[in-house]
Amino acid sequence: xxxxxxxxxxxxxxxxxxxxxxxxxxxxxxxxxxxxxxxxxxxxxxxxxxxxxxxxxxxxxxxxxxxxxxxxxxxxxxxxxxxxxxxxxxxxxxxxxxxxxxxxxxxxxxxxxxxxxxxxxxxxxxxxxxxxxxxxxxxxxxxxxxxxxxxxxxxxxxxxxxxxxxxxxxxxxxxxxxxxxxxxxxxxxxxxxxxxxxxxxxxxxxxxxxxxxxxxxxxxxxxxxxxxxxxxxxxxxxxxxxxxxxxxxxxxxxxxxxxxxxxxxxxxxxxxxxxxxxxxxxxxxxxxxxxxxxxxxxxxxxxxxxxxxxxxxxxxxxxxxxxxxxxxxxxxxxxxxxxxxxxxxxxxxxxxxxx
Numbered sequence: 001x002x003x004x005x006x007x008x009x010x011x012x013x014x015x016x017x018x019x020x021x022x023x024x025x026x027x028x029x030x031x032x033x034x035x036x037x038x039x040x041x042x043x044x045x046x047x048x049x050x051x052x053x054x055x056x057x058x059x060x061x062x063x064x065x066x067x068x069x070x071x072x073x074x075x076x077x078x079x080x081x082x083x084x085x086x087x088x089x090x091x092x093x094x095x096x097x098x099x100x101x102x103x104x105x106x107x108x109x110x111x112x113x114x115x116x117x118x119x120x121x122x123x124x125x126x127x128x129x130x131x132x133x134x135x136x137x138x139x140x141x142x143x144x145x146x147x148x149x150x151x152x153x154x155x156x157x158x159x160x161x162x163x164x165x166x167x168x169x170x171x172x173x174x175x176x177x178x179x180x181x182x183x184x185x186x187x188x189x190x191x192x193x194x195x196x197x198x199x200x201x202x203x204x205x206x207x208x209x210x211x212x213x214x215x216x217x218x219x220x221x222x223x224x225x226x227x228x229x230x231x232x233x234x235x236x237x238x239x240x241x242x243x244x245x246x247x248x249x250x251x252x253x254x255x256x257x258x259x260x261x262x263x264x265x266x267x268x269x270x271x272x273x274x275x276x277x278x279x280x281x282x283x284x285x286x287x288x289x290x291x292x293x294x295x296x297x298x299x300x301x302x303x304x305x306x307x308x309x310x311x312x313x314x315x316x317x318x319x320x321x322x323x324x325x326x327x328x329x330x331x332x333x334x335x336x337x338x339x340x341x342x343x344x345x346x347x348x349x350x351x352x353x354x355x
Contacts (some may be wrong), residue, residue, distance in 0.1 A: 001031055001245070002196065003172050003268040004100055007151075008079050009034055010173050010339050011098070014346075015077075021087070023064045026051045042067055055224070059130050062086055062137050075350065078145075081265070086141035094353045096346060097145040098170075101155050101265040102162045103138055104200065106131040109263065112200035139163065147349050149342070152266040152287035168345060171290070173338035174271045174330050179249055181277035181323055188256025188278065190216035191313065194248070194269045195260070197223030202261040202283075204229070208306035209313065210236045217259075218251060252276035257298070257316055261309060264288040270298065275330035277323040281312050295319070297329050 001009075012020065012034060019038040024045045028035070042064040044050060047057055065083040070076055071090050078084040081100035089095045105113040114127050139162070148167035150156035159167045191210075195201045203225065210217045211234035219239045230239060243251065252258070258273040263286035270280030270291045280298035282288040292298040299319070301312035331337075 003151075003266065004079060004081060005030060005034070006175070006268065007098060007100070007172050007338075010335055011077055011079060011342070012037055014339055014343055021068050021070075023061060023083070024050055024054060040068075058082075058134075062134070062141075075346070077346070085145055086137065088144060094147075094350060095145050096147045096149065096349060098149045098151070098342075099155060099159055099167065100151050102158050103134060104265070106134045106138070107162055108158065109200050113198075118199060146353070147345075149345060152290050154287040154290065155265050170338065170341045170345065171333045172266060172268055173335040174268065174275055174333045176275045176327075176331050176334045178245065179252065179272045179275035179330070181275075181327065182253040185253070185277055185323065188254060190218050190255055191281075192251055192255035192258045192273075193217065193219040193221070193260075194251075194258065194272075195219070195221045195262075197221050197225040197229055199225060200262050201225075202304065204232065205261045205304060205306055205309060206259055207232055207234055207237055209309040210234060211306075212236075213310070213313075215313075218255070220248065220251065249276065252278055257281050257313075259309070259313070260288055261304070262286070262288075267291060271330045271333055274298075274326040277326050279316070279319075279321045279326060281309070281316070283309075291329070293329070297321070297326055 009031065019040055021040050023042050025039050025041050044057060044060065044064045050057060061083040065086045066088055068087050070087060073093055076087065076089045076093055076095045078087060078097045080097055082103055085097040085099065142163045142165060148159055148165055150159055150167040150169050151172050153169055156167045156169050159165055193206060195203060197203060213236060215236060217237045219237060220243050222242050233239060252273050253276050255278055257279045258269055259281045260267055260269055261283050263283065266287035270282055270288065273280055274297055280292055282292045282298060282300055283304065284300040284302045289300055292300060294300050299312045299315055301308045
């Protein structure tokens, strides 16, 4: 249940009778509330080993999205970071796309995934061709969307740059009812990373920044980089894998700060930490800085180097953060605020579509 799934949960609550369409669904991977919903999948669901090898089927995703039957719906809301925005609504249907980002791995973050040294063998020749076709498809399907919502100003800029379209920024929801400070908060005894273990997250950079410092670092997450990262772990770092929500909350409450080193689309982790009364150390590019007021809710580091991150982390020792200030920043993007803003946006779009 990462940021995209949490957006889906709020959308599902806004439209409790609506079926959920998805390329594939790994049963048990979502919260019970979503698992109980009507979920319709595509032919991708039946591909061999798709639950763990789905990335290998990326070239088939556009066809899968186009195969979804949306006849009979007045409103379609896509929650898209890959191909969901390319569905084909019936004529006269309003299509609102909540865009987490245009496909980052074929646009501005291509080198983070497929740059020098990241791809070997025949894939080195195939991937550029696939990426070129995906970019063309991504642009060609933009007219299928009537209105775009962006999850950050950074993503709104990407939407304008690659799609030539305006968007309304509505940041994703923070569950401030669940993520709360500990009773009698204590000083943090470690720093914390909550992240998919993917290339663009720059976990390597974080590991190098902590190597030799003696300060504990805990990392929660899984992904394609896990094996490689385990081989490079410094003695300061512990890789915890996946954890449940209750454990995640306790990890937030016990940390000194969360650390986020990638160029994020938005980044929900800093705000969940703030809801628990903890600050964030965030790279000063992308959507992450939109959540951090330097000195008040966290620290920014400006160069994508271990030395720059280490200096930012070291500065925490001389800083004090007010829990009420941290909490207020998270509450400004609570689930209730998010759902009210999306509801108002959709109602206005429907009204204008019927004028």
